[in-house]
Amino acid sequence: MSHHVPNAPDRPSTDPVWTPILTGLHATALDCLQTSFALLADHANGSGSHLALGARYGFRTRDQDGLVTVEATSDDRAAEAVDLLGLRVEGRWMQLDGPQVRRLAAPGQPLYVTADAYDLPWCPYHGHEHMRHSFLVTAAEPDEVTVVDAYHNDTAWGPARPGVWRMPAAAFDTALAGGAHTLAVTTHPAPAIDVPAMLAGNAARAARARPEIATYLARTGAALDTVAGLHRFVLDVWLLARARDLHEHWLAAVAPEAAAALAGQAARWQQLATRSYVALRRAQAGRPAAPELADALGALMADHLAALESMAGPAAGTGEDAAPAAPDRAGDDGVRAAVLGALGDTLDLDGSTLRTTDVLRELPGFDSFRLVDVIDRVERRLGVEVPATALTAADLRDVGSLCAMFGAATGGAR
CATH class of the missing domain: 1.10.1200.10 (ACP-like)
Known part of the structure; x- marks a missing residue:
């Protein structure tokens, strides 16, 4: 059950600094750990700076709760932000409570904080699902804390949308009673990216990733007859789709001719996300799963790899057209x-x-x-x-x- 947080905020407010940054963020292509690094990058170096997070293709798996996953860790996301956005982690504190985080906050120095979304009253996951979730603490007064959260997603408990929340200090302390990981991050000019070299590197990394992807798909497919395996599959499809979308946004900004190789893929990833969620809901109701989902994911990943490899050549392919509309039929x-x-x-x-x-x-x-x-x-x-x-x-x-x-x-x- 959801525990009550006194004076919890129920609506975001506007902020002259952070609201325009939130508006310019491609939040639908970011996971909940990337969003706050993206905010810091755009705050320091201008709108769109965060797209560099999508420049480099990589495929990495790890084991979690006996299942294989592509979910990145907080350390993974911090390393990417340092490498691609010009951010620097100057301080790191583990398992702080609310008063400790508030004492660390300094004017003009936002803190990157991760905590359990289950405890965060502005998140739809509050009281429903446990997961690490990031946000910025941009100001802390004795009686009020300003939180900026750029996460954008539709959840089973309602939509999560980017916003600024001003919370009573007591409510903030209650939300962080389970402990929060906190980073003091400084910003520097973003490193220049050699686009042709990055595209060539992505093609090489895509080719090298094929054996690991094959192993990942085999392990993932073997777990699709369990609710836990399907739940993990749904999350991985979501993460892989967002990573692909972010890469396409970056390409559209720096190499539109290369971005054409990815045309039409986003709709197919969304289709697979819907199919996998349907399968999960049916499995939770005791109905059999859909083992062909792993093959569908493999086909999408193969098309993505082929597109990345094509970008190393003199011209990118045209990609697939979006799926045509169905005939206008209504049945009986x-x-x-x-x-x-x-x-x-x-x-x-x-x-x-x-x-x-x-x-x-x-x-x-x-x-x-x-x-x-x-x-x-x-x-x-x-x-x-x-x-x-x-x-x-x-x-x-x-x-x-x-x-x-x-x-x-x-x-x-x-």
């Missing part, structure tokens, strides 16, 4: 009613006003978690189960394609 009346009813109930909308051409991601309140709820509702109402392989980008684009997908699952008539 029973399927249409089930889909519209599920969308209306899940998103609190009047289903009768929806059109088959309405794009799902543009509906108010829609995100991947709500999509899974919609799929569950329609499957229960129609008494069918859509194969995981049918959850394609085209099938999940708009209301009409969603109806068509369920129409196919029912055999075309009910």
Whole structure:
């Protein structure tokens, strides 16, 4: 259960310094440990400086709780920030409590802090899920602490969005009662990146990574028959997709012609993220998992590696086009009613006003978690189960394609 934090902030505020920086951040391509380093880089060296975090391709795995993962550690992210952003870690303290962190805070010297998101009242993970999460402490008065958190994600407990929170000191101390790791970070001019040399290095690293990736995929696939293995798979897909997106953003800024080699990949990664989350939800409900997910991840990773290797040549490939929109079909009346009813109930909308051409991601309140709820509702109402392989980008684009997908699952008539 969530414990109560007295006077906990419920809404972010604006800040003349940090709000514009938050607005310019590519937060949807950063993990929760990178975001605060990105803030420091843009604060020191200007908007977009953080994109250098996506310059270098690398693939590294480690074991965690008996499973293999690509999740980076805090030390990994700090080393990247030092190497690519020009940051310097001048002080490091482990397991500090709130008053100790407040005493370290100095005007003009933000602190990089990581703590358990389960205890942080501005996070949707508060009281729900344990994970290391970073934020900046940018000011600390005797009775108030200013926290800047750039994390952007949709979660099962609501959206996390970048913001500035001014917290009562007592609430801040309660949030950090479990201990916080704290870094004093100084900023310096960002190192220059030799783009052609970086692209050539990325191609070489991509080629060298292939054996380790093969081992990783084999181990990951072997664990997909467990809820823990699927949970880890969902997180890894999310992390790999964000790393790829960040690299594409960096390329678009420094070498647009090379970025073309990655065109169309983002939508396919999002599709796999949705499929893997559906599989996890089904496994948690006692239904069998989808072992083909590892093969789907392998195919995406192979395409990414091929694109990276192509960038070392004189010209990058054109990449794949985004998946085409599905035909505007709504299926039979029973399927249409089930889909519209599920969308209306899940998103609190009047289903009768929806059109088959309405794009799902543009509906108010829609995100991947709500999509899974919609799929569950329609499957229960129609008494069918859509194969995981049918959850394609085209099938999940708009209301009409969603109806068509369920129409196919029912055999075309009910």
